Amino acid sequence: MTxxxxxxSRSSTTLLRTIGRWSLAGLVFNSIVGSSIFGLPxxxxxxxxxxxxxxxxxxAAAIGLILSCFAEVASRFDGAxxxxxYAHAAFGRLAGIEVGWLFxxxxxxxxxxxxxxxxxLLGLLWPGATGPVASRIVLALLIFPLALINYRGxxxxxxxxxxxxxxxxxxxxxxxxxxxxxxxxxxxxxxTAVVAGPGAYLDSILLLGxxxxxxxxxxxxxxxxxxxRRDAPFALFVALGSCAVIYALAQVVVTGTLADPxxxxxxxxxxxxxxxxxxxxxxMTLAALISIGGYMxxxxxxxxxxxxxxxxxxxxxxWLAAVHPxxxxxxxxxxxxxxxxxxxxxxxxxxxxxxxxxxxxxxIYAVVCASLPVFRARDRRADPETSPARFVLPGGSLxxxxxxxxxxxxxxxxxxRELLLSAATLGLGLINWVWARRPSxxxx
Numbered sequence: 001m002t003x004x005x006x007x008x009s010r011s012s013t014t015l016l017r018t019i020g021r022w023s024l025a026g027l028v029f030n031s032i033v034g035s036s037i038f039g040l041p042x043x044x045x046x047x048x049x050x051x052x053x054x055x056x057x058x059x060a061a062a063i064g065l066i067l068s069c070f071a072e073v074a075s076r077f078d079g080a081x082x083x084x085x086y087a088h089a090a091f092g093r094l095a096g097i098e099v100g101w102l103f104x105x106x107x108x109x110x111x112x113x114x115x116x117x118x119x120x121l122l123g124l125l126w127p128g129a130t131g132p133v134a135s136r137i138v139l140a141l142l143i144f145p146l147a148l149i150n151y152r153g154x155x156x157x158x159x160x161x162x163x164x165x166x167x168x169x170x171x172x173x174x175x176x177x178x179x180x181x182x183x184x185x186x187x188x189x190x191x192t193a194v195v196a197g198p199g200a201y202l203d204s205i206l207l208l209g210x211x212x213x214x215x216x217x218x219x220x221x222x223x224x225x226x227x228x229r230r231d232a233p234f235a236l237f238v239a240l241g242s243c244a245v246i247y248a249l250a251q252v253v254v255t256g257t258l259a260d261p262x263x264x265x266x267x268x269x270x271x272x273x274x275x276x277x278x279x280x281x282x283x284m285t286l287a288a289l290i291s292i293g294g295y296m297x298x299x300x301x302x303x304x305x306x307x308x309x310x311x312x313x314x315x316x317x318x319w320l321a322a323v324h325p326x327x328x329x330x331x332x333x334x335x336x337x338x339x340x341x342x343x344x345x346x347x348x349x350x351x352x353x354x355x356x357x358x359x360x361x362x363x364i365y366a367v368v369c370a371s372l373p374v375f376r377a378r379d380r381r382a383d384p385e386t387s388p389a390r391f392v393l394p395g396g397s398l399x400x401x402x403x404x405x406x407x408x409x410x411x412x413x414x415x416x417r418e419l420l421l422s423a424a425t426l427g428l429g430l431i432n433w434v435w436a437r438r439p440s441x442x443x444x
Contacts, residue, residue, distance in 0.1 A: 015080070016154060016328045019225040021234060023158045026165040027218040028239035030298030033168060034110075035117050036211040037247055038268050038288045041254040044208060045261040047200045050188075053251045058201065059208035060244035065403040067215060067240055068393050069369045071233035075390035076375060080223035081309030082302075083216050083364050090371035093315065097436065098429040099367055100310050102360040105425055107217055107303045108337070111296060112344035115139050118292045124285055136346045142293070143345075146300040147338035153327050154224045154301065161301055164294030171287030172246050175272060179253030182275045188256035206410055212243060213361055216368070217302040220309070233391035299341075304334040315436045360422055362410050369403040372396055 019027070044052040073086050081088070083103055088096025119138050123130035129138050149156045215236055222228035254267045257274045264270045269288070272280030308330035311320035324331040376397060378386040393399060 015223045015323065015330070017224055017226050018153075018155045019158050019221065021227070021231040023162050024218065024225055024228075024231050025235035025238045026162040027158065027221075027298050027301060028215050028235045029165050029242060030161050030168070030294045031214040031217040031302060032212060032239060032243050033246075033291060034114050034214070034295035035288065035292055037172070037250060038266060038284070038291070040208065040211055041251050041267040042261050042264055044204050044251065045255060045267075047204045050255050052204070052255055053248050055201065055204035055208055056244065056248040056251055059205045060212060060240065060247070062205050062406050063209045063212040064240060065399050065406060066365050066369060067212075067236050069372045069396070069400050069403050070216060070219065071236045072389050072391055072393040072396055073368055073372055073375065074219050074222070074232035074236070075229045076387045078222060078225075078228045079309070080221060080305045080312070082219035082222070082306065083368055084220075084306055084309060086371050087367045088313070090374045091367070093436065094430070094433045095367060096313075097310070097315050097433045098426055099364055100306055100315065101429040101432065102364055102422070102425055103216070103220075104303065104306050106360045106364075107299060107306075108340050108344055110214070111299045111303070111341045114292045114295050115142055115341065115345040118142055118289060118296075121285055121288050121292070125282070139342055139345050142296060143300075143338055143342045146297055147334060150300050150304075151324070151327065151329055151331060151334055154221070154329055158301060161294065161297045164290065164297050168287075168291045168294040169242075169246070171283065171290065172250065175268060175275075175284060175287070176246070176249045176253055178275050178280075179257060179271065180249070183253065183256045189259045202409070208247075209406075209410065210361065211247065212240065215239060216364065217299065220302045221305040223305070223309075229387075229390040300334075300338070304330050304337040306333075307336065308333040315432065360425065362407050362414065363422065366404055366407045369400045369407070372400040 041052070044055045048055050074082075077085055077089075079085060081100075084096050084100035087099040116139075119129055119135045122138060128134050146160070149160055218235065218239075219232060222232060225231055250268060253275075254261050254271045257271045258264065258267065261267050261271075266281075266285075266288075269281045269284040272284040274280075276283070307316055307320045308323075310316040311318055311333070320333050320336065321330070322332040323329065372393070373396075375386055375389070379388065
């Protein structure tokens with residue numbers, strides 16, 4: 001079965017289109033910015049020293065190739081599912097199911113990781129939060145209220161997400177503004193010289209590229225966007241540009257205020273301590289908590305829609321496609337996600353997230369990049385099942401090839417353990433595909 005980009009499915013008649021252009025941009029921003037900006041400046045400083053800001057810039061350019069492919073492909077679709085739907089339409093049911101499984105497991109584990117980091121950071125302000133019972137209560141208070149808000153309507157979920165975008169971005173901008181003002185008056189501290197060769201830059205780009213990842217999650221709930229084919233490209237580019245500026249300037253402040261940023265675990269908090277003393281460190285710890293809260297609010301809107309879209313297309317059990325009769329939200333999929341996110345976080349199994357995320361994102365991104373020339377070829381054949389792109393990427397086929405080349409470099413860094421985890425996930429997807437092909441689930 002192939003999903004037509006412009007086909008009318010239940011997604012267009014049972015979910016409410018209430019997500020506007022700027023709300024969608026906020027969802028993309030929330031999907032990108034989680035906890036990485038509060039820790040990665042130390043990691044990149046190890047490799048590039050005072051030139052580490054260029055690592056962020058080059059990584060944004062590299063991920064921009066991939067994001068640009070997503071922008072054109074997304075502008076063909078108005079239904080839910082994001083990468084799952086694109087792979088399904090371009091390469092068939094098996095590819096769609098495999099991408100759906102990889103996507104869902106990555107987002108569950110990523111959400112659990114951020115939730116656990118929330119508890120760890122809260123423990124710096126309230127040590128009792130990290131206890132075995134208290135931590136589970138904190139996790140529940142973080143996850144389930146967001147689930148309840150989204151259960152009662154996507155508008156409430158996007159309002160919370162948009163509000164947390166402001167609360168997330170404002171402290172970062174205050175940190176950057178105060179830091180640049182401090183550097184203007186005090187100058188940059190001397191740092192240990194780092195001779196960065198091409199290999200160091202490549203490693204940094206590969207590492208920081210994942211700090212810009214996650215944007216694909218915000219494309220999943222497009223069945224509830226007002227004008228998704230027009231707004232998705234806008235939201236993607238606005239969010240990437242905003243993140244690139246924030247990430248790069250935060251790195252400038254960190255390397256300018258800390259003599260040895262590589263030696264600290266919380267570089268933004270320690271840099272804020274230099275600028276404003278102990279209150280500055282507390283302020284940035286609170287900012288990190290808000291940032292993670294915003295990330296969780298975004299995932300609560302995005303992730304449940306993947307299982308809903310898969311069930312709506314007959315690729316998962318039908319009960320996951322249930323829509324609340326009053327609130328018009330994917331109630332069953334939403335509650336399942338909330339329970340799984342809490343369970344994985346409470347069990348501590350989130351430690352597998354980084355390895356799973358690295359391998360899985362490479363596969364997902366490569367499939368979507370490869371779909372761009374496939375859809376263009378169908379345009380040339382005037383395929384009636386292919387909707388025209390509302391955003392046409394200049395040199396799109398070449399950029400898709402370059403994006404796949406970047407992903408090939410990323411794949412070269414994947415270890416055996418990561419490959420085994422991805423293979424296991426793909427195996428589950430294959431079993432799902434066999435089940436979905438039963439006559440009772442076939443969809444024409």
